[in-house]
Amino acid sequence: MxxxxxxxxxxxxxRALAAKRFARxxxxxxxADPLSLLDARGWLGDVAGKELLCLAAGGGRQSAQYAAAGASVTVVDLSPEMLALDRQVAAERGLCIRCVEASMDDLGALPAAAFDIVIQPVSTCYVASIAAVYWQVARVTKVGGVYVSQHKQPASLQAATAPSPRGYELVEPYYRSGPLPAVQGSLHREEGTLEFLHRWEEIIGALCRAGFVVEDLAEPMHADPNAAPGTFAHRSLYVAPYVRIKARRVDETAAADESRKLWTP
Ligand SMILES: C[S@@+](CC[C@H](N)C(=O)[O-])C[C@H]1O[C@@H](n2cnc3c(N)ncnc32)[C@H](O)[C@@H]1O
Known part of the structure; x- marks a missing residue:
């Protein structure tokens, strides 16, 4: 590693030990009604009885919610302390949640074609190669299975944290390598972590190349026109922080045929 x-x-x-944001x-x-919070657009349908992987989703929130909705839940996370929160909530609520300590770009501990549904909250920013994550997810997802992932939009990782008289200026290049410079006091970044910008070609193109088709895409709304300048809600008026993608695992032969068609002159 x-x-x-x-x-x-x-x-x-x-962050887990300090009960910070995303670790509660x-x-x-x-x-009480977990699917209305988790799946307002109805992308997943009824999850009861489905094998569902919460990828890089430790913290005891999503795993518990999907388990309460009747799914058979496995949660994977790199952080043992985040997974301790999943174990704690499972014990307190009488829920069955399998916890696996692993990195999203190495899911060798999981069997192939094991999951009907994979959900991944914002977390691909913590690895250099998003393509590596997609290939791992493709291996563990059944053909016909759904993969719903959320990501930081590249423009949000490029834009300044604080406003200038001209809005939120782009201060990071789009074509770059290595982790982003640290920022402080902004909700669009998690302080103390190393984060990477992924270009749209990497976020969408690499997903298709790994054997998924994109069925829908949403930009969760965080903007508030009345928000004070410099707040997360004000910055989100100028630059959307996240994108949420619904993709389906297709037969690899079909996916290869489709991509050949696209590249035929
Ligand atoms: C923003 S949190 C998402 C989960 C959170 N429960 C939530 O409320 O959305 C990001 C998670 O990604 C995990 N993470 C970071 N790098 C990872 C990696 N390489 N593989 C798996 N998980 C990772 C962190 O430990 C953290 O639990």
Whole structure:
């Protein structure tokens, strides 16, 4: 495992121990009608009885919600302390949640074609290669299975944290390598972690090349026209922070045929 993985494991362990944002287990109100919160667009349908992987989703929130909705849940995370929150909530609520400590770009601990549904909250920013994650997800997803993933939009990782008289200026190049410089005091980044910008070709193109077709795409709304300049809601008026993608695992032969058609002159 790389130094980036080690760094981010430590960072998320610390965030879990300090109960920071994204490291807080499900509350009663999160479990009352979980699918209305998790799947407002109805991309997943009824999850009851489905094999569902919560990828890079430790923290005791999504795993508990999907388990409460009747899914057979496996949660994978790099951080043992984030997974400790999943174990804690499972014990407190009497839910069955399998916890696997692994990196999203090495899912060798999981069997092939095991999952009907894979959900991944914002987390691909913590690895250098998003394509490596997609190939791993393709291996563990059944043909016909659904993969819903959320990502940081590249423009949001390029734009300044604070406003200038001209809005939020692009201060990071689109074509870049290595982790992004640290920023402080902004909700569009997680302090202490190492994060990477992925270009649209990597976010969408690599997904298709790994054997998925994109069925839908949403930009979760965080903008508020009345928000004070410099707040997350104000910045989100100018630059959408996240994208959510619904993709389906297709037969590899069919996917290869489709991509050949696209490349035939
Ligand atoms: C923003 S949190 C998402 C989960 C959170 N429960 C939520 O409320 O959305 C990002 C998660 O990614 C995990 N993570 C970071 N790098 C990872 C990696 N390489 N493989 C698996 N998980 C990773 C972190 O430990 C953290 O739990």
């Amino acid at each position: 790389s130094s980036v993985h080690d760094h981010n494991r430590r960072a998320w362990d610390e 287990p499900a509350r009663d109100e999160d479990l």
